[in-house]
Amino acid sequence: MTDDPANKLAYDETFSCIQCGTCLPACPTYKTMGKETQSPRGRINLVKMAAEKKIPLEAIREPIDLCLGCRACERVCPTNVPYGKILESAKEALFEQQKDASSLLKRLEENLFYKQIFPKHQVMAVAGSLLWFYQKSGLKNLAHLTHLTKLLPENLETFERATPDVHVRGMHRAEHVKNETAANYKVAFFNGCVMDAVFGRINDMSVKLLIACGCSVVIPPKQTCCGALHLHGGRRAESKELARRNIEAFEAEAPDFVINNAGGCGAMLSEYPQLFADEPDWKARAERFSQHSIDISVLLAKLDLPLKKTLNYRVTLQPSCHMTNVQKVVNEPIRLIQKLDGVAFHPLDDPDFCCGSAGIYNLINYEPAMEILDVKMADVQKQNPDVIVTTNPGCLLQMRVGIERERLQDRMKAMHLVELLAEACGIE
Amino acid sequence: MTLPKAVLQNLKKVIRDPKRLLTREEDLLSYGYDASFGFYRPDLVVQVLSSEETAAVMKLANRYKLPVTPRGQASSLSGGPLPVKGGIVLDVSQWNQKLVIDPEDLVAIVSPGVITAAIDDAAAAYGLMYAPDPGSSHFSTIGGNLAENSGGPRCLKYGVTKDYVIGLEVVTPQGEVIHTGGRTVKNVSGYDLTKLIVGSEGTLGIITEAVLRLVPRPPATRTLMVSFNHFVDSGRMVTKILTSGILPSKIEMMDQASIRAVEAYRPLGLPIDSEAILLIQLDGHPAAIDEEMLKIEEIAKQLDAREVKDAATEEEAKELWKARKLVSPAIVRHKPTKISEDATVPRSKIPEFCRRLQQIKEKYKIDLVVFGHAGDGNLHPNIICDKRNKQEMGRVEQAIQAIFSAALELGGTLSGEHGIGTMKSAFMAQEFSQETLDMMERIKHAWDPNHILNPGKIFPEPGVKLVLSE
Numbered sequence: 001m002t003d004d005p006a007n008k009l010a011y012d013e014t015f016s017c018i019q020c021g022t023c024l025p026a027c028p029t030y031k032t033m034g035k036e037t038q039s040p041r042g043r044i045n046l047v048k049m050a051a052e053k054k055i056p057l058e059a060i061r062e063p064i065d066l067c068l069g070c071r072a073c074e075r076v077c078p079t080n081v082p083y084g085k086i087l088e089s090a091k092e093a094l095f096e097q098q099k100d101a102s103s104l105l106k107r108l109e110e111n112l113f114y115k116q117i118f119p120k121h122q123v124m125a126v127a128g129s130l131l132w133f134y135q136k137s138g139l140k141n142l143a144h145l146t147h148l149t150k151l152l153p154e155n156l157e158t159f160e161r162a163t164p165d166v167h168v169r170g171m172h173r174a175e176h177v178k179n180e181t182a183a184n185y186k187v188a189f190f191n192g193c194v195m196d197a198v199f200g201r202i203n204d205m206s207v208k209l210l211i212a213c214g215c216s217v218v219i220p221p222k223q224t225c226c227g228a229l230h231l232h233g234g235r236r237a238e239s240k241e242l243a244r245r246n247i248e249a250f251e252a253e254a255p256d257f258v259i260n261n262a263g264g265c266g267a268m269l270s271e272y273p274q275l276f277a278d279e280p281d282w283k284a285r286a287e288r289f290s291q292h293s294i295d296i297s298v299l300l301a302k303l304d305l306p307l308k309k310t311l312n313y314r315v316t317l318q319p320s321c322h323m324t325n326v327q328k329v330v331n332e333p334i335r336l337i338q339k340l341d342g343v344a345f346h347p348l349d350d351p352d353f354c355c356g357s358a359g360i361y362n363l364i365n366y367e368p369a370m371e372i373l374d375v376k377m378a379d380v381q382k383q384n385p386d387v388i389v390t391t392n393p394g395c396l397l398q399m400r401v402g403i404e405r406e407r408l409q410d411r412m413k414a415m416h417l418v419e420l421l422a423e424a425c426g427i428e
Numbered sequence: 429m430t431l432p433k434a435v436l437q438n439l440k441k442v443i444r445d446p447k448r449l450l451t452r453e454e455d456l457l458s459y460g461y462d463a464s465f466g467f468y469r470p471d472l473v474v475q476v477l478s479s480e481e482t483a484a485v486m487k488l489a490n491r492y493k494l495p496v497t498p499r500g501q502a503s504s505l506s507g508g509p510l511p512v513k514g515g516i517v518l519d520v521s522q523w524n525q526k527l528v529i530d531p532e533d534l535v536a537i538v539s540p541g542v543i544t545a546a547i548d549d550a551a552a553a554y555g556l557m558y559a560p561d562p563g564s565s566h567f568s569t570i571g572g573n574l575a576e577n578s579g580g581p582r583c584l585k586y587g588v589t590k591d592y593v594i595g596l597e598v599v600t601p602q603g604e605v606i607h608t609g610g611r612t613v614k615n616v617s618g619y620d621l622t623k624l625i626v627g628s629e630g631t632l633g634i635i636t637e638a639v640l641r642l643v644p645r646p647p648a649t650r651t652l653m654v655s656f657n658h659f660v661d662s663g664r665m666v667t668k669i670l671t672s673g674i675l676p677s678k679i680e681m682m683d684q685a686s687i688r689a690v691e692a693y694r695p696l697g698l699p700i701d702s703e704a705i706l707l708i709q710l711d712g713h714p715a716a717i718d719e720e721m722l723k724i725e726e727i728a729k730q731l732d733a734r735e736v737k738d739a740a741t742e743e744e745a746k747e748l749w750k751a752r753k754l755v756s757p758a759i760v761r762h763k764p765t766k767i768s769e770d771a772t773v774p775r776s777k778i779p780e781f782c783r784r785l786q787q788i789k790e791k792y793k794i795d796l797v798v799f800g801h802a803g804d805g806n807l808h809p810n811i812i813c814d815k816r817n818k819q820e821m822g823r824v825e826q827a828i829q830a831i832f833s834a835a836l837e838l839g840g841t842l843s844g845e846h847g848i849g850t851m852k853s854a855f856m857a858q859e860f861s862q863e864t865l866d867m868m869e870r871i872k873h874a875w876d877p878n879h880i881l882n883p884g885k886i887f888p889e890p891g892v893k894l895v896l897s898e
Contacts, residue, residue: 015764015816020463021503021567025543034475034522035450036458036502045461046454059454078756079766 005096010089011051016081017044023073023083028354029066032371037063040073040083047090057097064090066368068361069232070321070354084326085274088231095234184214184303188255190246190269190293192262193225194393202393205422206261206296212425213303222249226260228268232359236275243272244282247289258293261418263320263392264359267327269293295323297391297417301332308426310342315420316385317347318376318399320392321354333391333417340424346383353379355390357398369398370405377402380412388414429514431471432492439474442484448475448522459517462502462509464851465767465815465896470497470511475519479597479605479636482518486634486881487603489516495883496601498630500541500572503564505768506849508576508629512884518634520571526637529554533611535594536640540571544578547640556642559586562845574635577627579845581678584803585711586643588845590626595639598625601632601876611639624871629847630882632875646711649677650721651745653737654728655702659683661731662704663779666802668727669708670775674720678709679803683782686755686797693758696751702734706802707752709745752799759797765815767896769828771835772806772844784834785809792827794820806844821897828894832858848886856888 023040024030030039037046046060067087074083187210195203207217227242246269250258260266270293272286315337323329337345356362356372380388380402388403390396399414422428436451443449450456450473459473476482489496495515502509511517523541530537531554536547544565548558561580562573572578574596579588595609598621609615609622625633656662666679682690682705687698698705708724710717721738728736739745760766773781782798785807789796800808809831813824832842832855842852842859856865869887872879 015814016760018463018760018764018766019461019502021501021564024501024567034447035455035473037450037452037455039458042458045458049457055453055457059457063454078753079760079764080757 005093006050006053006057008089008093008096009047009051010082010086011048013082013086013089014044014048014051016079017041018079019045020078022076022078026072026076026352028068028070028072028356028372028375029368031353032368032375033066038066040077040081043067043090044081044083044086047086050090050093057093060090061094064094066365068321068354068356068358068372070358071325072321072352072354075325075352084271088234088236091232091234092236093234185216185256185299186218186254187215187257187259187299188218188220188250188253190223190226190250190258190260190265191219192260192265192393195262195265199393199396199416202261202416202418205427206259206418208427209300209305209418209422209425210259210296212306212427213300215299215303218253218255220249220253222252224249226265226268228264229359231268231275240275243275243286247272247282247285250289250293251285256292257299258289259296259299260293261296261391261416263295263323263327263329264394266293266295266329267320267322267325270327295327295329295332295391297332297336298329300421301335305336305339305421306425307339307341309424311340311420311424312342313386313420314344314346314384315387315389316380316383317345317351317389317391317417318355318380318395319351320390320395321352321358323391324352333389336417336421337389340420343420343424346385348379348383350379355395355398355402357392357394359394362394362398362401373398373402373405377406381406381408386412387420388412389417389420390414391417429471431494431515435488435492435494436472438488439472439485442481442488443474443476448477449473450475459499459502459519460511462504462507464505464507464510464849466507466510466512466850468511468514470517471514473517473519475522477523477525479599482599482634482636483603483605485516485518485603486599486601489880490602490878493878493880495880497882498571498575498634500569500575501543501567502572503568504572504576504847504849505770506576506629506843506847506851508572508847508849508882508885510850510884512850515880520634520636521569523571524569529556529642531556534642535611536642538570538638538640540569540574540635540637542570544568544570544573551642552645554642555645557645558592558640558642559583560589560592570638570640571635574626574638575628575630576847577845579801579804579806581680581709581801583845584679584801585675585677590623592641593622593626593638594641596622596625596635597637598633599636601878601881605636606633609639613641627847629849629885631872631885632881634881646677646713648714648717649709649711649745650717651707651709651739651748652721652724653735653739653748653751654706654708654724655699655734656704656706657702657732657734659703659782660779661733662706662802663782665706665727665731665733666775666778668731669724670803672723672727674710674723676708676720676803677711678707679801680707680752681705681799681802681807682707682752682755683798686759686799687751689758689761689797690751690754693761694754696747696754698751699734705751707748755797755799759795759810759812763795763812763814765813767811767813767824767828768846769809769811769831770800770806770844770846771809771831771840771842772804773835773838773840775803775805777838777840778802778805778807781807781834781838781840784838785831788827788830788834792823792830794824794827796827801844804844805840815897818897825894825896829855850885851894853884853886853888854892854894856886 027039036042049055050060224245227239231239276283355376356369362369388399460467460469495513497511498518499509501521520540523539526539527542528537551558561582562578577589684703795812798809
């Protein structure tokens with residue numbers, strides 16, 4: 001039975017887990033759900049058992065669906081288990097198993113929409129932003145999202161009204177921005193679809209910041225979505241296609257760096273080579289692409305920021321999990337925050353604990369995501385910041401939801417790192 | 429085994445939150461393993477949060493003669509939390525609500541699910557320390573540590589878990605709640621049941637609360653790394669240090685195979701032609717440490733050590749300890765299965781034990797690296813293998829037998845800190861006389877007449893051999 005979806009599971013990789021349990025305290029769902037089944041070690045064991053056909057594939061669906069994919073477990077693992085690979089293989093197998101996705105849709109309809117989104121303002125904000133983006137980006141072709149968008153009211157303005165921070169915009173940014181002075185680096189800017197759709201202003205600021213730091217910036221017009229959400233949804237083939245298009249689009253510009261400002265996208269870009277394990281030519285191109293694809297904070301930390309303003313903020317940082325655990329970028333955002341005049345930095349006690357955004361996790365698994373967010377917000381409250389800085393659009397939206405849930409909107413706001421830096425540099 | 433219907437019905441009355449009674453297949457399958465070998469599916473998982481709940485579960489299990497296996501976070505390397513006879517897994521990992529530091533009595537009072545490192549962190553706020561530091565301290569529960577009497581590097585100076593327990597609340601296999609010891613450092617009233625329970629591997633009772641002794645936190649620590657051309661010199665160095673009036677908090681050893689593995693994995697500039705490295709940590713008053721450092725450097729010189737690296741800052745110390753931390757990931761790069769043994773020998777026999785380990789490595793053609801707590805004779809011979817390879821695992825089983833024999837011949841013990849569990853029970857008759865084992869079994873019978881609590885551990889069952897292939 002070669003077409004058994006269970007054959008897609010990364011069986012060999014499960015053997016690198018020695019079941020020591022180091023990952024347990026790092027796992028947000030183990031903390032909030034309190035059982036081994038919802039832990040990295042538990043999930044790896046279930047994947048292994050499903051691969052050995054000791055249990056039906058369907059038995060692993062819930063634990064896999066409820067994994068945030070934050071990969072905090074990988075960072076603490078003493079034997080470097082490729083958890084991301086195991087998780088993605090499970091998602092792919094489960095997707096194959098149930099292409100029509102009927103039960104997922106049912107759950108979405110009932111739980112997400114009628115019970116949870118409509119009655120709750122702050123969730124509508126997130127949902128509205130993301131759903132608007134799905135429509136725009138073409139991601140709506142995903143089976144479950146196709147159905148999801150059908151459930152939307154005819155007029156998307158309903159969502160936009162609930163989402164004052166969303167500015168509907170297309171990709172009207174100039175494609176090439178030449179810096180008048182001698183350029184430090186030639187960088188190609190990766191827009192990212194959520195970033196561009198929901199936070200286009202932050203993309204504009206990013207480009208301006210890079211220019212102000214002496215870079216010349218190119219925005220390759222043929223770039224597309226990074227493919228992370230597709231891969232996390234088990235759609236490897238589509239993800240690969242997007243990766244190919246991006247690699248081609250950026251190769252054409254031959255930049256010194258490909259710069260992105262979304263931790264999740266950046267992580268995906270850095271793992272493009274893994275998509276092409278069996279295509280040596282593409283793998284080599286993907287490796288060249290990934291090697292110089294970095295988060296904006298990594299480059300800005302090397303350059304001189306033209307600081308102009310003193311900001312009297314007490315700041316904490318909720319780093320993007322994928323930036324920390326996959327890109328392994330940890331110190332640069334902190335160094336940048338600490339450079340700013342007047343800013344007092346108060347790190348979270350447990351910054352590596354996911355905020356619960358996790359791509360579209362907070363839409364599909366609303367209750368678990370909010371329980372995780374509550375843990376995060378308790379940590380935030382201890383630091384009592386004026387500003388929560390994030391490095392990824394999903395986290396930014398989730399932290400806004402968190403601020404609203406705790407009714408802190410009068411004295412606390414969430415900002416992308418780029419917004420904070422731009423403000424300090426007098427860039428709007 | 430099938431669970432009598434009445435058991436679940438009754439349990440639902442005791443455990444009011446249905447989330448803490450796990451019956452779904454994927455849940456049961458998630459409580460069938462630990463960090464050692466073997467997989468056993470329980471019939472039910474109960475997550476208790478009080479001694480009343482625990483007592484009720486035990487009463488019920490005793491009435492129906494159902495096996496009960498206590499479990500913390502299942503980081504055991506000896507099989508302690510494996511439900512080998514099925515039945516109920518009694519999970520205390522979520523019972524982490526109580527962690528009280530009493531700085532006047534110098535004690536911590538904890539519930540069994542508290543993570544061990546959290547106790548030390550809480551004590552630090554008062555300038556105190558909970559000394560035992562098993563390698564798993566950041567993810568293992570104190571309940572598990574107590575059941576297994578865990579050790580750790582710092583035990584060289586401070587002693588093991590049992591040296592820090594002065595009082596316990598225990599639920600017996602028959603469901604009674606008893607209290608042992610108290611809150612005083614000195615206490616000689618009656619039999620010392622506290623010390624009997626600690627290290628009994630969850631076979632005599634379930635620890636539901638513990639009173640732990642705290643000690644003043646040393647104001648300073650300092651780390652140095654000494655490398656040697658010849659392995660024997662590292663052993664001599666340990667003896668020399670310990671007989672010159674210095675008691676370091678840790679002395680950790682890495683053999684050449686582990687040095688080379690780490691360098692191949694992540695180059696740190698370790699000397700790969702060195703036969704051994706010692707990592708030494710001193711703690712205490714800064715002035716005393718300075719003096720001890722000089723003495724140790726002098727000893728190193730006398731013994732022709734190749735190099736002494738002294739970490740001037742906390743950061744540099746971290747860098748030195750990194751070498752030791754990287755051993756585990758470094759050695760599993762080519763084969764996935766790692767069997768960590770903890771056979772322990774008297775300190776004077778470390779060089780001889782290491783020589784025998786090399787012979788065993790060659791004779792059975794196994795990948796063996798040796799590192800660990802050289803200061804107290806608790807080495808960790810680690811066998812790296814692939815559990816899918818039946819032939820290799822057969823050789824590994826023989827090699828483990830040979831390691832145990834060597835340790836016992838040298839006057840040592842099967843286990844320094846991991847426990848007997850399922851992994852070493854087959855070898856108990858080698859370490860103990862029949863009379864001694866009988867005495868242990870009589871104690872077990874007195875506590876647990878129906879033999880329901882953690883069955884299949886410690887005591888050798890007729891015909892049971894160590895089997896590592898699946």
